[in-house]
Amino acid sequence: MSKNLRLILIQHRTAGDAKEENVQYVLGKIRAAVADEKRTSVPILVVLPELFNSPYGPQFFDKYAELIPDGYTSKALSAVAKELGIYIIGGSYPERDPQNPKTLYNTCTVWGPKGELLAKHRKVHLYDIEVPGKVTFKESSAMTPGKNFTIVEIGPAKIGIGICFDIEFDEFARVYRNEGCNFLVYPAAFPIYTGELHWELYQRARAADTQSYVTMVSASRDYTNPFVNWGYTMLVDPWARVIKKAGEEEEIIKADLDFALADSAREQLPVFRKRRTDMYDVVAKVPLK
Numbered sequence: 001m002s003k004n005l006r007l008i009l010i011q012h013r014t015a016g017d018a019k020e021e022n023v024q025y026v027l028g029k030i031r032a033a034v035a036d037e038k039r040t041s042v043p044i045l046v047v048l049p050e051l052f053n054s055p056y057g058p059q060f061f062d063k064y065a066e067l068i069p070d071g072y073t074s075k076a077l078s079a080v081a082k083e084l085g086i087y088i089i090g091g092s093y094p095e096r097d098p099q100n101p102k103t104l105y106n107t108c109t110v111w112g113p114k115g116e117l118l119a120k121h122r123k124v125h126l127y128d129i130e131v132p133g134k135v136t137f138k139e140s141s142a143m144t145p146g147k148n149f150t151i152v153e154i155g156p157a158k159i160g161i162g163i164c165f166d167i168e169f170d171e172f173a174r175v176y177r178n179e180g181c182n183f184l185v186y187p188a189a190f191p192i193y194t195g196e197l198h199w200e201l202y203q204r205a206r207a208a209d210t211q212s213y214v215t216m217v218s219a220s221r222d223y224t225n226p227f228v229n230w231g232y233t234m235l236v237d238p239w240a241r242v243i244k245k246a247g248e249e250e251e252i253i254k255a256d257l258d259f260a261l262a263d264s265a266r267e268q269l270p271v272f273r274k275r276r277t278d279m280y281d282v283v284a285k286v287p288l289k
């Protein structure tokens with residue numbers, strides 16, 4: 001059986017103030033990126049950035065929030081996944097809690113080729129940062145954290161999903177590795193300050209820790225937005241090598257992932273097998289989905 005997955009990462013700009021305009025803009029990017037793909041039995045997976053249907057900031061979350069899967073963004077992603085027969089990890093967008101409409105989550109949805117919702121990940125670690133004169137952000141002022149790990153299987157890929165700040169917690173990625181994940185996907189929105197410091201570092205660190213493919217997908221850099229994204233969407237392989245990297249502008253990255261590489265890296269450098277779980281361990285405290 002093929003161990004391959006075709007990956008398409010979409011680094012796009014925020015098209016405007018209206019949610020519908022942003023979503024339609026991104027659908028256009030997805031259609032254009034998939035149009036020239038040769039169709040084989042290898043699944044095609046498209047990944048979008050964090051909060052792709054809106055600008056990023058606590059002041060915007062309520063306006064752009066919607067029920068999942070009944071909202072505009074979910075319906076659009078479901079329809080385009082079905083139209084093109086592809087998988088989509090739909091970055092993230094603000095989700096309104098169906099029971100308590102004041103409660104919002106930063107949520108990533110995963111769609112299959114029949115338009116079905118395969119999984120939903122609510123950002124677990126909310127981004128609260130205070131570096132005087134550089135960056136101040138308090139995501140927890142408007143969002144509620146999720147409480148679950150999210151694993152989804154697409155062809156040979158067993159994917160652990162996180163959103164942006166989730167990558168900074170090695171224990172979180174370790175749980176995915178313990179469960180046999182071989183690909184960690186993080187839709188993301190780093191500001192320039194932490195982008196310069198940590199963007200590549202965290203991806204390579206998590207890839208080395210877990211011997212998995214790792215990607216972070218960002219929006220493109222736009223100085224007219226209140227939150228200026230770092231850009232540099234990236235893909236790292238199970239040996240922690242950067243194999244693809246965008247620049248600051250809009251860009252589509254395409255790659256063929258061969259998961260036999262994760263198997264051989266794990267065989268040849270047996271860091272997982274060699275752990276001393278008699279001395280230390282990392283365990284999930286909630287059931288895994």
Ligand SMILES: NC(=O)CC(=O)C(=O)O
Pocket residue numbers: 050126127163164165166168188189190191194195198
């Ligand atoms: N959006 C974020 O969660 C940003 C982040 O994690 C960072 O370090 O910057």
